[in-house]
Amino acid sequence: MPELPEVETVVRELRPRLRGRHFLSVEIIKERIVRHSKQDVAQAITGSRIKDVSRQGKYILIELENAWLTIHLGMTGQILFNTLRTAYTRAIFQLDDATMMYEDVRMFGAIEVGRVRADRLGPDALQALTPDKLRRDAPIKAVLLNQAILGGVGNIYADEALYRAGIRPTARRLGPIRAKRLIDRVHEVLAEAIEHKGSSVSNYVDTEGRKGTFQQRHNVYGRGGLPCPSCAFPIRRIVVGGRGTHFCPRCQR
DNA sequence: AGATCGGCCTGGACGC
DNA sequence: TGCGTCCAGGCCGATC
Numbered sequence: 001m002p003e004l005p006e007v008e009t010v011v012r013e014l015r016p017r018l019r020g021r022h023f024l025s026v027e028i029i030k031e032r033i034v035r036h037s038k039q040d041v042a043q044a045i046t047g048s049r050i051k052d053v054s055r056q057g058k059y060i061l062i063e064l065e066n067a068w069l070t071i072h073l074g075m076t077g078q079i080l081f082n083t084l085r086t087a088y089t090r091a092i093f094q095l096d097d098a099t100m101m102y103e104d105v106r107m108f109g110a111i112e113v114g115r116v117r118a119d120r121l122g123p124d125a126l127q128a129l130t131p132d133k134l135r136r137d138a139p140i141k142a143v144l145l146n147q148a149i150l151g152g153v154g155n156i157y158a159d160e161a162l163y164r165a166g167i168r169p170t171a172r173r174l175g176p177i178r179a180k181r182l183i184d185r186v187h188e189v190l191a192e193a194i195e196h197k198g199s200s201v202s203n204y205v206d207t208e209g210r211k212g213t214f215q216q217r218h219n220v221y222g223r224g225g226l227p228c229p230s231c232a233f234p235i236r237r238i239v240v241g242g243r244g245t246h247f248c249p250r251c252q253r
Numbered sequence: 254a255g256a257t258c259g260g261c262c263t264g265g266a267c268g269c
Numbered sequence: 270t271g272c273g274t275c276c277a278g279g280c281c282g283a284t285c
Contacts, residue, residue: 106262108279
């Protein structure tokens, strides 16, 4: 599932491909993917020159001359170029020199004209964060998944960062020492995952159709019942904040 | 106000 | 083999 490292990988590929190009036309195949009518999307972006592509949390931001186009890949979203239309093609963007396809099996993704609301999305997870921001009366795993507190961490990297920090996902109201350690591990694991072009656990691929490789380096995510890489105690799988959560009962207190 | 839960969606894994 | 059921999890809106 695309989280910050996967979206960053996609954005780094999109930037040189899209900068300076124009949206000549757009075909919205599944209207539920967009937050507006097909006509509104077409009107907002057709003919517009693309100034830049950036990322905030898990959102891809395409800056046009007179508008912003925001894309969220949801669980199974993919952006591909010059591929054949499939049963899961939800939108097709015609550019000067290429065709950009938005594919999405489960349709949890979204394409929206405008920018993501600031009250929904906090500072990007790669930015500095003060430890007190994590001090909430909720399981720390749920805090990490709360995009209004920090944007970009999803289920995989929450589990992996908590493992590296030695903190149990169910811990509440973290003190400043442990919170600082966790923030450092969040930054560390995200940076490493970007280096490895993200994790491919379901169907994530980059704009060239390539899988990431960081899933080979997961310590706990998807490893329930398998031995902890550090102490060999079996990794436990529980549900926290409605999400499958993996941790080592011995290493994470 | 902040925390928690259910719904959206579909392919794949599982059990009988 | 085939059918039914459950599970995965991004975010959002409703409810506690």
